Amino acid sequence: MGQVLDRLQGKQWRQKQVRKITDKVFDRISNQSGKANLTFGELYIAVLLVYNDINKRLPGPHFDPPPKEQVQAMIETCDFNLDGEIDRVEFVKFIEELTTHTLIAVSQGLILTLVVAPTVAMATKKATEGVPGVGKVVQRIPNSIYASLVTLALVLFQKSQEESD
Incomplete structure (x- = not known):
């Protein structure tokens, strides 16, 4: 029940999830390359890994990562120190900006499920x-128990449909 309540907190929960994902991916890529900053090629691999984690961890439909051209254009707006590479702080901002619409879609789907199902x-x-x-x-x-059971069944059904896709 605590996880459901965490997810209803909205923006803070999303930011916490994005931060976990970005830290894990940034550490993985920077450890492999041995550098503290990411180049375009490393950044695009990181974007693919982030979208893979989003699709695994967050409820909702599958989200495709952006094309390389969009990532290249966003580097220019998120590279605050203009060194042509992305550091950890810039990476978090970059991923937050990149995934804003994706996370809104996830939240709307979760809210819709929790309102419509009862x-x-x-x-x-x-x-x-x-x-x-x-x-x-x-x-x-009792109505409360029946509504909870039907909501749980609907969430499990949605999750099984997502896994089979």
């Missing part, structure tokens, strides 16, 4: 009243 649950509970046998059992379940 509404659908209550509608289906009402619809089962006339079903012999099942209707009486469903009506005995």
Whole structure:
């Protein structure tokens, strides 16, 4: 339940997740190259790794990484010290700017699931009243528990659909 509440905190949760991903990827790439800054080629590999982690860790559809041309254009706006390379601070800002729309889509999908699912649950509970046998059992379940069960089932269904794609 704590993870769900963390995810509802919105921007802070997203920033925390992006920071975890960026730190891990930056450390991995800089350790392989032995340098503290990333060149364009290393940066593009880092972008691919970040999008791979986003697609693994965050709920929602698969997001494709941006093309090389977009990454090249963004380097110019995020390279604050104008050395042609991206350091850790610039990398975090670069990834935040690059993934803003992706993370908004993830958040909207999560909120939609958590708002629509309980509404659908209550509608289906009402619809089962006339079903012999099942209707009486469903009506005995408290609304809060029934809505939680249907929401959980919907989230698990979405997750299984994402994994099969």
